[in-house]
Amino acid sequence: MKPVKVGLLGLGTVGTGVVRILEGHQEDLSSQVGSPIIIEKIAVKHADKQRSIEIDPAKLTEDPWEVIRDPEIDVIVEVMGGVNGTREFMLEALNCGKHIVTANKDLMALYGSEILAKATEKQCDVFYEASVAGGIPIIRTLIEGFSSDRIIKIMGIVNGTTNYILTKMSQEGTSYEDALAEAKQLGYAEADPTSDVEGLDAARKMAILGTLGFRANVELSDVQVRGISSVSKEDIAYAKRLGYEMKLLGIADRDEEEFSISVQPTMVKKNHPIAAVNGVFNAVYVFGEAVGETMFYGAGAGEMPTATSVVADIVAVVKNLKLGVNGLKSIVPYKPKKLKSDEQICYKNFLLLQVADKAGVLAQITQAFAEYNVSLESVVQSPNADTPDAEIMIVTHRASRANMEQVLKYFEGLEVIRRVKSVYRVEG
Numbered sequence: 001m002k003p004v005k006v007g008l009l010g011l012g013t014v015g016t017g018v019v020r021i022l023e024g025h026q027e028d029l030s031s032q033v034g035s036p037i038i039i040e041k042i043a044v045k046h047a048d049k050q051r052s053i054e055i056d057p058a059k060l061t062e063d064p065w066e067v068i069r070d071p072e073i074d075v076i077v078e079v080m081g082g083v084n085g086t087r088e089f090m091l092e093a094l095n096c097g098k099h100i101v102t103a104n105k106d107l108m109a110l111y112g113s114e115i116l117a118k119a120t121e122k123q124c125d126v127f128y129e130a131s132v133a134g135g136i137p138i139i140r141t142l143i144e145g146f147s148s149d150r151i152i153k154i155m156g157i158v159n160g161t162t163n164y165i166l167t168k169m170s171q172e173g174t175s176y177e178d179a180l181a182e183a184k185q186l187g188y189a190e191a192d193p194t195s196d197v198e199g200l201d202a203a204r205k206m207a208i209l210g211t212l213g214f215r216a217n218v219e220l221s222d223v224q225v226r227g228i229s230s231v232s233k234e235d236i237a238y239a240k241r242l243g244y245e246m247k248l249l250g251i252a253d254r255d256e257e258e259f260s261i262s263v264q265p266t267m268v269k270k271n272h273p274i275a276a277v278n279g280v281f282n283a284v285y286v287f288g289e290a291v292g293e294t295m296f297y298g299a300g301a302g303e304m305p306t307a308t309s310v311v312a313d314i315v316a317v318v319k320n321l322k323l324g325v326n327g328l329k330s331i332v333p334y335k336p337k338k339l340k341s342d343e344q345i346c347y348k349n350f351l352l353l354q355v356a357d358k359a360g361v362l363a364q365i366t367q368a369f370a371e372y373n374v375s376l377e378s379v380v381q382s383p384n385a386d387t388p389d390a391e392i393m394i395v396t397h398r399a400s401r402a403n404m405e406q407v408l409k410y411f412e413g414l415e416v417i418r419r420v421k422s423v424y425r426v427e428g
């Protein structure tokens, strides 16, 4: 049984987990694939850094090209992150006939189609299960499990850091800053957590899920993005009062062949299963035309959950090697991309308004909604303890984004509205 040789690019949080699983589960893995899987070389930035696992120093190099061009290596596992550099590494690895496993959503969201096209040309595998929702096998599920269905809607909590922060703020009253610092310390956040909190990390993952779900080439620029940095404890408290949880949701949905994709803080009705997903956990809810509702839940980040997906991808490559069928499973999107217009994108909205507390105010506000054909589900008014004003919480029925924008513009001209404090999408 000739061993299959793996070259690792990166030995940080995820890379360390990959080494632990490959070494710890060696017997089980080799009996599944019929050969030992061994790590031949590892590229790191600082070869003399202290590590939490024992590594033979002879395997370490600070030159990724040494790993990529090593003729002994069959599979390159890219867990170093970043886009500049890694794109070139991946393309060259494919040119050298190596199969690729990566956890890099930034790379796959931006250059996935180029890399997958090169893989098809070179008859190599490119697997990227860990790039979305860490330990949840959602990519394989969309490609294989749902190959027979037509996906109508995907809703995902696909960023562990923001779910951790929102959960801490909601359940323990932790400040945004403290919760973010904890997420960083636990290894969930990106090196620059701006991409987590501003929704970009989730947007990249939704672009990948949208591409697989709708079989059309969804680009990052197709995803409308809003992060959680403007979500206040007050918003979360109001959401709870009305029976909702605040979640950073990625939502991809379609009517016929037209679809929309967004990432935004969303108030989710408490009885929806995705509202109960807390902490660093991720979940992806998929509604298929034939299957109906499904939901996939698990750890979305962290050393061992993410490494589980990476090693499962290595196993898939090795099984394909044995069967001689590498390069056949990459999905190259084939459908034309048709994005919905703002008139076609419809959902429920929550608004929190600070208004003058006097006669006729409610009539003026409801007039604005009537003008633009937005129907209201509920209206709740309460006094504001700190000012002579009142606060009004409104939940609309489904309304088009275009009409809601008109309503908000109309509000700018209403003297009785002191401030539109918050606007959120509502689901469930």
Ligand code: NDP
Binding pocket: 009, 010, 011, 012, 013, 014, 015, 043, 044, 045, 046, 047, 049, 062, 064, 078, 079, 080, 081, 082, 085, 103, 104, 105, 106, 130, 131, 134, 187, 188, 191, 300, 301, 302, 303, 306
């Ligand atoms: P880390 O920052 O913990 O590790 C990065 C590793 O890459 C380090 O070992 C570093 O070396 C090495 N490295 C960085 N630049 C270079 C370079 N130019 N040449 C050689 N080695 C280099 O990252 P993570 O493990 O957290 O993330 C890795 C990937 O996995 C990213 O794409 C990330 O988005 C993705 N991911 C991460 C998850 C998580 O929970 N952390 C979850 C899902 C996906 P050194 O150790 O010497 O500094």
Ligand code: HSE
Binding pocket: 131, 133, 134, 158, 159, 160, 161, 162, 188, 189, 190, 196, 201, 300, 301, 302
């Ligand atoms: N920063 C990411 C998160 C890591 O918090 O979900 C997993 O991709």
